[in-house]
Amino acid sequence: MSEDLLRIDDLHVSFSTRRGMVEAVRGVTLKVEAGEMLGLVGESGSGKSVTGFATTRLLDPAGRVTGGKILFRGQDVTKLRGDDLRQLQGAAMSMIFQNPRAALNPIRAIGLQIADAILTHKRISKDAARAEALELLRAVQIRDPETRMNAYPHELSGGMCQRVMIAIAISCNPALLIADEPTTGLDVTTQKVVMDLLAEIAAARGMATVLITHDLGLAARYCRRIAVMERGRIVEEASPRTLFGAPQHAYTRRLVAASPTATSGIADLVTEEEREGYAAVVSRPRQEPVHGTPPLLEVRKLAKRFDEGAAAVADFSMTMAGGESVGLVGESGSGKSTTSRMICRLIDPSEGEIVFDGQSIGHVASRDFHRSRFRKDIQMVFQDPNESLNPRFTAFDCIAHPLMRLDRMRGGDALRKRVEDCAERVGLQLDLLPRFPHQLSGGQKARVGIARAIACRPRLLVLDEPTAALDVSVQAVVLQLLDRLRRENDIALLFVSHDLNVVRMLCDRTIVLRNGGIVEQGESRALFDNPKTDYTRKLVEAIPHIETGPVLAAAL
Amino acid sequence: MLSYILRRIASTLPVMAIVALFVFSLLYIAPGDPAVVIAGDQASPEDVERIRQSLGLDRPFLIQFGSWVWRILHGDLGTSIFTNLPVSTMIGQRLGPTLSLMMVTLLLTIVVAVPLGVLAAWKAGSLIDRAIMAFAVFGFSLPVFVVGYVLAYVFALELEWLPVQGYTPRAQGVWPWLQNLILPAIALGCVYIALIARITRATMLEVLQQDYIRTARAKGLGQGGILFVHALKNAAVPIVTVIGIGIALLIGGAVVTESVFAIPGLGRLTIDAILRRDYPVIQGIVLLFSFVYVLVNLMIDVIYTLVDPRIRY
Numbered sequence: 001m002s003e004d005l006l007r008i009d010d011l012h013v014s015f016s017t018r019r020g021m022v023e024a025v026r027g028v029t030l031k032v033e034a035g036e037m038l039g040l041v042g043e044s045g046s047g048k049s050v051t052g053f054a055t056t057r058l059l060d061p062a063g064r065v066t067g068g069k070i071l072f073r074g075q076d077v078t079k080l081r082g083d084d085l086r087q088l089q090g091a092a093m094s095m096i097f098q099n100p101r102a103a104l105n106p107i108r109a110i111g112l113q114i115a116d117a118i119l120t121h122k123r124i125s126k127d128a129a130r131a132e133a134l135e136l137l138r139a140v141q142i143r144d145p146e147t148r149m150n151a152y153p154h155e156l157s158g159g160m161c162q163r164v165m166i167a168i169a170i171s172c173n174p175a176l177l178i179a180d181e182p183t184t185g186l187d188v189t190t191q192k193v194v195m196d197l198l199a200e201i202a203a204a205r206g207m208a209t210v211l212i213t214h215d216l217g218l219a220a221r222y223c224r225r226i227a228v229m230e231r232g233r234i235v236e237e238a239s240p241r242t243l244f245g246a247p248q249h250a251y252t253r254r255l256v257a258a259s260p261t262a263t264s265g266i267a268d269l270v271t272e273e274e275r276e277g278y279a280a281v282v283s284r285p286r287q288e289p290v291h292g293t294p295p296l297l298e299v300r301k302l303a304k305r306f307d308e309g310a311a312a313v314a315d316f317s318m319t320m321a322g323g324e325s326v327g328l329v330g331e332s333g334s335g336k337s338t339t340s341r342m343i344c345r346l347i348d349p350s351e352g353e354i355v356f357d358g359q360s361i362g363h364v365a366s367r368d369f370h371r372s373r374f375r376k377d378i379q380m381v382f383q384d385p386n387e388s389l390n391p392r393f394t395a396f397d398c399i400a401h402p403l404m405r406l407d408r409m410r411g412g413d414a415l416r417k418r419v420e421d422c423a424e425r426v427g428l429q430l431d432l433l434p435r436f437p438h439q440l441s442g443g444q445k446a447r448v449g450i451a452r453a454i455a456c457r458p459r460l461l462v463l464d465e466p467t468a469a470l471d472v473s474v475q476a477v478v479l480q481l482l483d484r485l486r487r488e489n490d491i492a493l494l495f496v497s498h499d500l501n502v503v504r505m506l507c508d509r510t511i512v513l514r515n516g517g518i519v520e521q522g523e524s525r526a527l528f529d530n531p532k533t534d535y536t537r538k539l540v541e542a543i544p545h546i547e548t549g550p551v552l553a554a555a556l
Numbered sequence: 557m558l559s560y561i562l563r564r565i566a567s568t569l570p571v572m573a574i575v576a577l578f579v580f581s582l583l584y585i586a587p588g589d590p591a592v593v594i595a596g597d598q599a600s601p602e603d604v605e606r607i608r609q610s611l612g613l614d615r616p617f618l619i620q621f622g623s624w625v626w627r628i629l630h631g632d633l634g635t636s637i638f639t640n641l642p643v644s645t646m647i648g649q650r651l652g653p654t655l656s657l658m659m660v661t662l663l664l665t666i667v668v669a670v671p672l673g674v675l676a677a678w679k680a681g682s683l684i685d686r687a688i689m690a691f692a693v694f695g696f697s698l699p700v701f702v703v704g705y706v707l708a709y710v711f712a713l714e715l716e717w718l719p720v721q722g723y724t725p726r727a728q729g730v731w732p733w734l735q736n737l738i739l740p741a742i743a744l745g746c747v748y749i750a751l752i753a754r755i756t757r758a759t760m761l762e763v764l765q766q767d768y769i770r771t772a773r774a775k776g777l778g779q780g781g782i783l784f785v786h787a788l789k790n791a792a793v794p795i796v797t798v799i800g801i802g803i804a805l806l807i808g809g810a811v812v813t814e815s816v817f818a819i820p821g822l823g824r825l826t827i828d829a830i831l832r833r834d835y836p837v838i839q840g841i842v843l844l845f846s847f848v849y850v851l852v853n854l855m856i857d858v859i860y861t862l863v864d865p866r867i868r869y
Binding site for chain 2: 089091107117168
């Protein structure tokens with residue numbers, strides 16, 4: 001039995017806020033053995049990151065450890081000061097973060113940033129540090145490392161930035177690495193490459209890793225032991241197999257249910273008890289369009305070129321019937337967001353035609369499109385509900401604004417009634433309407449964004465990664481809401497996402513994009529079950545699945 | 557890089573042309589006949605006519621402007637109506653004291669204000685932070701002439717540490733030169749120090765909240781390395797901008813400061829020229845100040861690209 005590298009004992013962390021002290025971690029007890037990879041899973045606000053930051057002593061100044069111990073090699077980290085602390089940070093223990101691009105200094109060449117870490121802990125010359133940095137870039141498999149040494153973060157992709165972060169983190173051969181959501185925001189294939197690399201390096205160097213993530217599937221794929229956190233406590237700790245096969249705690253059960261898998265449907269995303277009532281809606285068959293009806297949307301040979309450089313989108317054609325849902329998937333940079341923005345008429349296509357309801361709308365300049373009668377028919381739900389709502393508009397204002405602009409409503413009771421009606425349709429409690437975005441939770445903000453988009457009764461809703469910033473349980477609810485709106489109001493959905501599991505559940509058809517062109521398209525289920533191209537197969541395989549059913553049974 | 561600088565210089569030409577047109581038109585924008593205005597209240601009609609002839613005011617506007625620009629491009633700023641000396645000579649005589657005052661003030665400001673701002677941001681919310689910010693508000697609120705007279709009274713008249721007023725050229729030694737500039741520089745720099753300390757604090761606070769500062773801490777870097785290597789350079793663009801804008805403030809402030817401390821610089825020359833309606837001198841000074849300001853902006857643009865690799869040139 002190897003000795004515990006890290007032992008967290010009844011840890012309590014509190015933050016001082018305007019409303020007094022808030023306890024973020026309330027009694028976490030955790031062990032990490034040398035060389036193992038532990039998954040720490042939970043939703044936002046569960047205290048998983050705070051636990052990580054407390055361990056590496058990187059808590060915000062507002063946060064304070066109020067109780068418990070963090071023993072690293074038998075030494076209490078919470079009591080370290082000054083030089084003792086700095087000898088630990090980056091040397092024996094290091095950390096990588098979510099959003100790697102922001103975690104790197106934008107105006108410092110990456111070679112220097114790696115060398116910084118080496119020079120802090122080793123007494124060697126600058127040239128020697130530079131040589132070591134170059135070796136590290138090779139170790140994290142960055143192509144052409146000599147040139148990249150002088151590159152700045154904005155010249156690298158997100159995945160490459162995270163590799164640089166890994167290089168910095170492993171530069172002094174730490175015994176423990178804490179990875180806080182290391183691949184959130186990266187697309188599935190990059191996620192797989194980065195995580196494989198991390199697992200490989202950890203194994204080769206005998207480095208223990210704590211993987212903090214909201215993605216159960218990811219933790220299941222790379223960790224032998226997973227601790228589930230909820231509201232500052234660890235509610236369950238087990239091997240992935242037990243966790244998914246027989247979750248004990250009610251919260252774990254909900255979390256497991258809400259995580260989309262290769263076989264789940266929209267209705268599966270909640271636990272048995274919550275499922276009733278939804279079934280009635282799902283089972284209602286959608287009306288088949290009458291034969292010969294023109295399609296709602298027809299896009300022909302759409303292309304977009306930004307000044308200089310290759311085309312972001314080229315030769316993109318598709319059609320959509322009323323009430324149909326189509327998924328647009330691809331890695332970042334594949335042109336899916338650009339395409340959706342052109343269809344939404346937020347940016348102008350360089351070439352091609354967009355025909356909506358039999359009328360060509362592609363030639364109307366995007367800055368004049370707000371005057372078109374089709375503006376209310378095509379609406380958009382944006383990626384990040386936190387960023388896409390005006391912080392000085394209340395929920396009511398957000399929903400009322402398009403009604404006033406596009407439906408020429410003048411306020412008063414009629415407007416109030418319409419807004420309340422929209423709020424009800426998206427399941428937003430009416431007493432939340434006077435609130436400002438910062439007073440709403442992520443899920444509530446997502447509902448406001450959807451209510452705003454459906455306020456003018458659009459016929460086509462374009463959704464750009466609408467659930468990417470949300471927790472899985474909130475995502476489950478939002479997906480069900482979208483599916484219900486589509487069935488009840490016959491709204492066509494164009495769903496842009498890199499989460500293939502979600503697309504497969506929500507969309508009738510899927511279009512796979514790569515480098516601005518269509519690689520493959522077809523009926524969702526068939527496309528994901530039997531991908532015809534290598535690229536689609538690679539995408540599908542990169543999704544971290546929660547292995548249940550036969551695979552697991554065989555393993556047992 | 558060189559082509560970027562050349563392009564920037566080229567883009568300042570239209571600005572300078574517009575400034576030149578405006579400066580030249582000063583005489584015509586002012587109400588009344590320029591010749592009468594220059595001649596003053598007591599002039600006889602003959603005097604007015606003589607001035608009109610000598611300045612070429614009877615010729616068409618565009619021809620006057622053209623020949624004026626032509627002469628300026630050859631370094632001839634005209635002749636003072638009052639002293640009959642070439643304007644360029646008069647400005648040349650007064651340039652030294654003003655440049656000295658501005659340089660010393662600028663240096664003092666940066667050396668004092670930037671560290672104060674960094675310190676305040678690092679210790680945000682503490683007593684030190686609040687003391688620095690209170691000092692900044694104080695510095696903002698006091699007019700230059702009040703600070704100037706108080707400083708002169710305390711340090712020159714009462715303590716007799718420094719001379720009350722006057723100017724010693726740099727050629728007569730560094731210390732005598734500096735001695736005369738210390739009090740004016742403090743008086744002139746007060747507002748400027750307050751402004752830059754505040755901006756430095758605000759930008760540093762923002763930078764210190766960025767993820768990469770957390771990364772620097774995660775690497776185990778010391779506080780000094782974090783503040784000056786990783787944070788200050790990232791905060792530099794807004795700070796440099798404000799330092800540049802401040803140079804315009806300095807030009808205005810120098811006029812007042814030179815009066816208070818009796819420094820024979822451009823500020824004094826400006827006031828004298830305005831009181832005497834010495835238009836060629838006023839035009840020369842305004843043109844020079846505009847030129848300096850355009851030059852400073854050019855330098856700021858170049859500094860941006862040196863500091864931040866994301867700004868393309």
